[in-house]
Amino acid sequence: MATTPEEIKSLCEQWCSSVKTPDGGMAIGANSEKYRLFANGVRFHELDHQALLASILGLSKVLLLPGLNTIVVDDHFGLWSWCAEVLVGSRSEYFSNEEHEMKSLFQASIRASLVNCKKPARSSEESSSYNTNLNKKFRIMLDTSYMTHLYIGLYRFPIT
Numbered sequence: 001m002a003t004t005p006e007e008i009k010s011l012c013e014q015w016c017s018s019v020k021t022p023d024g025g026m027a028i029g030a031n032s033e034k035y036r037l038f039a040n041g042v043r044f045h046e047l048d049h050q051a052l053l054a055s056i057l058g059l060s061k062v063l064l065l066p067g068l069n070t071i072v073v074d075d076h077f078g079l080w081s082w083c084a085e086v087l088v089g090s091r092s093e094y095f096s097n098e099e100h101e102m103k104s105l106f107q108a109s110i111r112a113s114l115v116n117c118k119k120p121a122r123s124s125e126e127s128s129s130y131n132t133n134l135n136k137k138f139r140i141m142l143d144t145s146y147m148t149h150l151y152i153g154l155y156r157f158p159i160t
Contacts, residue, residue: 005054012058044082
């Protein structure tokens with residue numbers, strides 16, 4: 001059964017409510033993580049337009065809680081990856097041939113925002129093997145990924 005926009009909105013609201021502590025901080029744990037979209041079977045590529053919009057809005061609220069830290073999790077990476085596929089994937093018709101430079105800027109921005117995204121390891125050995133096999137240039141990129149917002153900001157100027 002498809003996930004409805006109302007269910008997605010509710011999960012995101014419940015996550016936001018569950019992380020707030022009485023002193024105004026936040027605490028993430030089993031009580032909050034049970035509301036994550038992936039944990040509840042949401043698969044972005046299976047959503048209809050309204051449910052995808054609800055995911056974008058809901059995860060934006062989860063990401064941008066006022067006065068609290070920004071925490072990016074697999075839900076965000078999954079959503080951003082699917083939106084990227086829709087906008088600039090090989091079968092996308094969003095950009096015309098005349099807009100190939102704009103499409104390239106979007107692709108660069110998307111890659112910068114997804115630099116820390118990888119398929120979850122099935123075991124600690126697989127994770128260790130993955131980290132060992134990263135080439136030096138990619139490792140430097142991952143180590144500096146905290147500057148991703150800077151890269152995206154620089155790409156944004158020609159877009160706006």
